[in-house]
Structure formats: C-alpha cells, structure tokens
Amino acid sequence: xxxxxxxLAGVAALALTACGKKESDSTAPTTxxxxxxxxxxxxxxxxxxxxxxxxxxxxxxxxxALMPADSRPTYESAAFxxxxxxxxxxxxxxxxxxxxxxxxxxxxxxxxxxxxxxERVKNAVDPAPDAPFETVLQKVRFLNVKTEGFDQEExxxxxxxxxxxxxxxxxxxxxxxGEGDEGARFFNAVNLAGLYFKDVSMDAESADAPLFALSAxxxxxVGVGGGKLxxxxxxxxxYTVTQSPETLEAMNDVMGPQAALLMSGPLxxxxxxxxxxxxxxxxxxxxxxxxxxxxxxxxxxxPPMEADNLIDLGDITARDVExxxxxxxxxxxEEVTMTDGDFTWLAPSSIRIDTKGAVxxxxxxxxxxxxxxxxxxxxxxxxxxxxxxxxxxxxNDSSGVANLDYVATTxxxxxxxxxxxxxxxxxxxxxxxxxEGEAKPVAAFGKLNNFTLSLTDEKALDAIFALAALQMxxxxxxLRVSAPAMxxxxxxxxxxxxxxxxxxxxxxxxxxAKGGTLEISANPKQPLAFSDLQGAGAAPQDLPxxxxxxxxxxE
Numbered sequence: 001x002x003x004x005x006x007x008l009a010g011v012a013a014l015a016l017t018a019c020g021k022k023e024s025d026s027t028a029p030t031t032x033x034x035x036x037x038x039x040x041x042x043x044x045x046x047x048x049x050x051x052x053x054x055x056x057x058x059x060x061x062x063x064x065a066l067m068p069a070d071s072r073p074t075y076e077s078a079a080f081x082x083x084x085x086x087x088x089x090x091x092x093x094x095x096x097x098x099x100x101x102x103x104x105x106x107x108x109x110x111x112x113x114x115x116x117x118x119e120r121v122k123n124a125v126d127p128a129p130d131a132p133f134e135t136v137l138q139k140v141r142f143l144n145v146k147t148e149g150f151d152q153e154e155x156x157x158x159x160x161x162x163x164x165x166x167x168x169x170x171x172x173x174x175x176x177x178g179e180g181d182e183g184a185r186f187f188n189a190v191n192l193a194g195l196y197f198k199d200v201s202m203d204a205e206s207a208d209a210p211l212f213a214l215s216a217x218x219x220x221x222v223g224v225g226g227g228k229l230x231x232x233x234x235x236x237x238x239y240t241v242t243q244s245p246e247t248l249e250a251m252n253d254v255m256g257p258q259a260a261l262l263m264s265g266p267l268x269x270x271x272x273x274x275x276x277x278x279x280x281x282x283x284x285x286x287x288x289x290x291x292x293x294x295x296x297x298x299x300x301x302x303p304p305m306e307a308d309n310l311i312d313l314g315d316i317t318a319r320d321v322e323x324x325x326x327x328x329x330x331x332x333x334e335e336v337t338m339t340d341g342d343f344t345w346l347a348p349s350s351i352r353i354d355t356k357g358a359v360x361x362x363x364x365x366x367x368x369x370x371x372x373x374x375x376x377x378x379x380x381x382x383x384x385x386x387x388x389x390x391x392x393x394x395x396n397d398s399s400g401v402a403n404l405d406y407v408a409t410t411x412x413x414x415x416x417x418x419x420x421x422x423x424x425x426x427x428x429x430x431x432x433x434x435x436e437g438e439a440k441p442v443a444a445f446g447k448l449n450n451f452t453l454s455l456t457d458e459k460a461l462d463a464i465f466a467l468a469a470l471q472m473x474x475x476x477x478x479l480r481v482s483a484p485a486m487x488x489x490x491x492x493x494x495x496x497x498x499x500x501x502x503x504x505x506x507x508x509x510x511x512x513a514k515g516g517t518l519e520i521s522a523n524p525k526q527p528l529a530f531s532d533l534q535g536a537g538a539a540p541q542d543l544p545x546x547x548x549x550x551x552x553x554x555e
Contacts, residue, residue: 028225029166033139034193037165037220040233040284044218046161046198050111050139055085058113066118075108086111092142106144113137120171127172129180129188129298134171140164155204159197166193184297191225211242227294229314232285240277273365277324287314305345305431313341313351330364333357344397345427352392360385360410362463376466376476380459386411397427400445414460421449423527443534447527448547457515484509497541504544504551516555522547 028034033045057080064072076091086109095102117134124131145159168191170176176185196219203213216237223230292310296303303310316338323331334357342350362382366373377383389408396402404420424447433441465476465483472479491505511518524547532546543549 028191028223028228028230029168029193030223031138031166031193033163033165033196034222037194037196037233038222038231040235040282044198044220045165045194045196046141046163049084050086050109050141051083052085052111052138055082055112058087058110059115060087060089060110062115063110063113063118066115066122081109084109084111086141087113101147101149103145103147105142107141108143109139109141111137111139111141121169121173124171124173127170127176129176131171131176133168133191135168137164138166155202158199158201160199161197163194163196163198164192165196167191179298180300181297184294187224187227187294188298192221193223195221195224212239213242214239227289227291229288230286232283234280234283237280237283238277240275242275243273273325275326277327279322279324280318281320283316283318285314285316288312289314303345305427305434308344310345311343313338313343315339315341325364326367328364329361331358331360333359344395347395348393349395349397350393352390354388354390356388358387358389360387370470373467373470376470377463380463380466381412382459382463385413387413395425397425400424400426400429410458412458413463414458415454415456417452417454419450419452421451423447423449424529440531443530446530448522448524448530448533449527450524451522451547453520454517455511455519456517457511461512461515480513484513487512498544500544500549504549507551507553510553514553514555516553519552519554520549522549524548 033050036042037045060075060078067073071094073092073094075089075093078087078089080086081088089108089110090106092105092108093102094105114134114136117136121134121136140163142162143160145157145162147155147157150156170189172189174186174189176189179185197216199217200219201213201215203211205211214237216234218233218235219237220231220233221229222233289312290310292307293303296307296310316336318336319334321331321333321336322329333355335354336356337352337354339352339354340350342348360382361384363374363377366377368374387408387410389406391406392404394403400423402422402425404418404422406416406418408416424445425442426445429445430441433444438444461480462476465480469476469479487509488505491501494505495502507518510516528547
C-alpha cells in the first residue's frame with residue numbers, strides 16, 4: 001500500500017461514513033464541536049467525550065460491504081456502547097495484500113450512521129453538480145492509528161486520534177456525473193464541519209532526500225464546503241529536516257569545489273545544516289475561498305482572464321516561532337502574518353507578509369568547536385540581533401500598475417529594502433493578446449517604471465570580514481583594507497564595456513571599505529517594456545544605459 005493508496009483509502013472511508021442534514025451548497029455544516037474547534041485557544045474536540053442520545057446500533061458488516069471489495073477493512077470485534085451511543089469497532093485494519101502494508105486503527109467509534117443515506121449517495125442516477133446532500137453520520141473517531149509494513153521510502157505515521165465531524169456528501173458521491181476536474185468534483189460533493197487530529201507523528205525518508213519528521217498534538221481543519229475553508233489550526237507544531245550523507249554529498253557536487261570548501265569550514269551550517277528544527281506555538285489559517293474557481297473546475301474549463309473572484313487565500317498567523325540548527329536556537333519570532341491574500345483571475349493582486357519581534361542568534365550556525373568563529377560573532381553582537389520586516393505586493397488589473405516592496409531591519413547588523421514599480425499589466429489587454437495568439441503577453445505589455453535597492457551596514461561587514469579571516473587567514477582589518485583595491489582591480493577589465501561601470505565599482509568598493517549605505521536604482525527615462533529588457537540581455541554592456549542604472553554609496 002503506497003502512501004497515495006493510504007490517502008485514497010482514507011477518502012473512501014470518509015465517503016462511507018458521511019452524514020448530516022442537508023446543507024447549503026456553499027456552506028459547511030456547523031456542529032458544537034466545530035464551533036469549539038474554530039477557537040485556536042480552545043481544547044481539541046478529541047479531548048472531550050462525545051455522547052449521542054437515542055442512538056441505534058450500526059450493522060458494521062453492511063457498512064463495510066458498501067466499500068469497493070479491494071478497500072474493505074478487517075476488524076476484530078464490533079459492539080454497541082449504549083453509554084456513548086456509538087458502535088465501537090476494535091482492531092480495524094486497512095491492508096494491501098500485495099505488499100503487506102497496512103493502516104491499523106486500534107479503536108473506531110461510529111456515531112449516528114445512516115446506511116440508507118449512504119445507499120442514496122451511492123446509487124443516485126445521473127446526479128447533477130447541485131444534487132442534494134445526504135447525512136450518513138454525525139461523528140467518527142479513529143483512536144491510535146498507525147501504519148505498518150511501510151519501507152523507508154514511504155511515510156510512517158502514528159496518530160493518537162482522528163475525528164470526522166459533521167460530514168455530508170452529495171447524492172452521486174465524489175464521482176458525481178464524472179464531468180469536470182476530479183478535485184473540483186470532490187470539493188463540490190463534500191461538506192465537512194471539521195476534521196481533527198490529536199498527537200500526530202510522521203516521518204518520511206528516501207535515499208535522495210532529507211529525512212522529514214513532523215509532530216503536533218493538535219491539528220484541526222474546520223468548515224470545508226463549496227470551495228471554502230473556514231480555518232486550519234495547529235498548536236505546538238514541530239518539524240525537523242535532517243540531511244543524510246548522501247544528500248550532503250549531492251549538494252557538494254552541485255555547488256562545485258569552491259562551495260564545497262566552505263561547507264567544510266565554520267560556515268557549513270549556514271549553507272547546509274545537518275539538522276534543522278522549527279517549532280510553532282500556534283498556527284491559524286482562516287477565510288480561504290476558492291468557490292469561484294470551483295465553478296470552473298466543475299465545467300472542466302480553465303477560467304477566462306475576465307473571470308474574477310476566483311481565489312482568496314484569507315489570512316495566516318503563526319505565533320512564537322522558533323528555529324533550531326543542530327539543537328541550538330537560531331531565531332525566535334513573536335508573530336508572522338499573511339494578510340490580504342487576494343487574487344485577480346489566477347494571479348495574486350494583493351498580499352502582505354509581516355514578521356514582528358524577531359531575535360536572531362547567528363552563533364547557532366557555527367559549531368561549538370569553532371571557538372574563534374563564535375568569538376568573532378559575539379564580539380560583533382550577532383548573538384542577539386533584533387529585527388522586523390515585511391513584504392507587500394499590490395496589482396491593479398484595471399490601471400495595470402503593480403508595486404512590490406520588501407523591507408528587513410535588524411538592529412546592529414544591517415537594514416535592507418527593495419521597491420519595484422511596474423505598469424502596463426492591464427488584464428483585459430493581456431487577455432485579448434492571449435486570445436489573438438500572443439505567446440508572451442506579459443512581456444509584450446508589462447513595463448518597468450523603476451527599481452530601487454538599499455543596503456545599510458551596521459556591523460554586518462565587520463562580521464563578514466571576521467569570518468572571512470578565519471576561513472582565508474590574516475586579520476579582519478587587513479582583509480577589509482585590501483578588499484576595495486581588489487574590487488577595483490577586478491572591475492577594471494569591465495570599464496571599457498560601459499562608461500558607467502567604473503562609478504558602480506567605486507561605489508561598491510567604498511561601501512566595503514567604509515560601510516554606510518549602498519543604493520542601486522534603475523530609473524528608465526520612460527517606462528521600459530519587458531520585451532526591451534529581454535532584448536538588452538543580448539548586449540549586457542548596454543543594459544546600464546537602457547535601464548538608467550545608478551549605484552551610489554553614502555556614508
């Protein structure tokens with residue numbers, strides 16, 4: 001049983017255990033458990049006992065007989081618990097007889113299954129995309145779930161509990177009338193109040209990829225229906241990426257001998273750390289809406305460029321994020337947010353990402369045995385660097401104007417900012433050109449207005465030369481004195497290519513020597529078409545004039 005087969009088996013089990021009263025085509029069912037689960041600081045629904053009043057026993061054999069023959073599970077026992085109002089199945093096993101792989105569920109609790117409703121879902125004749133929803137159960141709980149017999153190239157999973165809450169399925173099921181996109185049919189046919197996980201542990205390994213491990217005591221997916229998702233919530237989520245000797249060797253081969261030399265020195269953990277671990281105290285993703293895109297998927301058609309309101313990614317918030325390198329904490333971030341995740345057609349039109357309250361300890365990248373490198377970083381204050389930053393993208397499809405801004409500030413290290421202004425990106429014009437056979441419509445209409453980049457040094461250059469001295473020998477002061485001369489000497493050979501180049505080289509050399517601020521900007525006299533930029537690439541010596549490039553140093 002490959003991992004993909006396991007997922008499909010899970011989907012089949014969900015389809016059989018679907019339940020609920022008829023719901024709105026675009027609104028997920030709501031239950032008392034889902035209302036609780038939507039609160040990030042509330043306990044998991046799996047932490048509370050659930051009881052169903054006036055429940056009746058379920059014929060488990062008849063329930064599983066509705067599944068395809070090659071997907072039917074085996075089980076050890078089944079009995080009705082009148083106190084819970086649930087039919088309890090022990091030793092439930094979904095197995096692949098061909099390779100010995102299986103998913104084992106120690107205990108399954110089925111609440112309020114309606115076999116007649118399942119029959120109506122399965123046996124609907126010529127179901128339409130708007131066929132009515134049927135309820136087949138109120139809740140299912142799988143306790144102590146694990147995989148068995150998977151080799152090292154597969155994912156190994158253990159889950160303390162899974163709860164399927166308030167699932168409703170259209171008559172005709174996820175296959176529907178068989179038309180349109182398979183994924184669109186699934187999300188159109190399934191309405192789910194919630195899917196909750198407790199004590200999740202997963203790891204995946206292969207010969208040519210790092211080992212990936214994930215654990216979380218509490219993950220919840222709340223309110224799925226009609227192409228909308230109310231919330232994804234995770235508490236105390238943790239994941240680890242561990243490089244194997246094979247993957248590190250592959251990196252060496254790709255990066256070449258010079259980079260391989262760095263990977264054997266004190267900077268190795270910056271380029272390719274053996275082990276990276278990230279912990280998120282809380283994660284919330286709310287308000288996803290792809291209902292507009294779902295409508296086109298059901299037709300099996302790509303949405304035309306004039307179609308709008310197709311995608312809204314909602315808002316994401318991660319709090320108290322910690323990153324570790326080889327067990328040593330390298331960063332803490334109070335909050336990371338993504339807001340305004342709006343799209344026009346299939347392109348992002350508005351998005352902002354903010355990082356607040358970050359503290360970095362760059363000594364974590366250096367092995368504890370590298371005492372000189374650690375001292376160099378500490379002497380330059382890089383064992384506690386405070387920083388914030390944001391990235392913002394805005395695009396108006398009517399005016400064709402787009403702006404990208406990125407700012408990162410770190411106290412005592414360096415500040416970085418970048419701004420990109422574009423024009424000519426009018427969606428109607430691009431759509432018309434596409435219809436007329438234009439192969440690269442964005443390049444044909446898009447224009448560069450201006451570009452600016454600013455880097456302000458505080459102690460970043462000091463630290464760089466201190467580390468470079470450890471790698472290359474000599475003192476940081478001597479290296480920094482000699483570096484500008486080497487930059488000017490190396491750049492002299494390019495001076496004849498364009499009269500602007502010596503000024504650029506001098507500005508970079510002065511920045512390296514004195515610190516301060518290095519500014520790079522492109523301000524063409526008129527908005528410059530992307531196609532002209534591509535043409536300039538054939539003659540790189542003309543590019544500085546084409547974009548009116550300037551490089552300046554300010555002390």
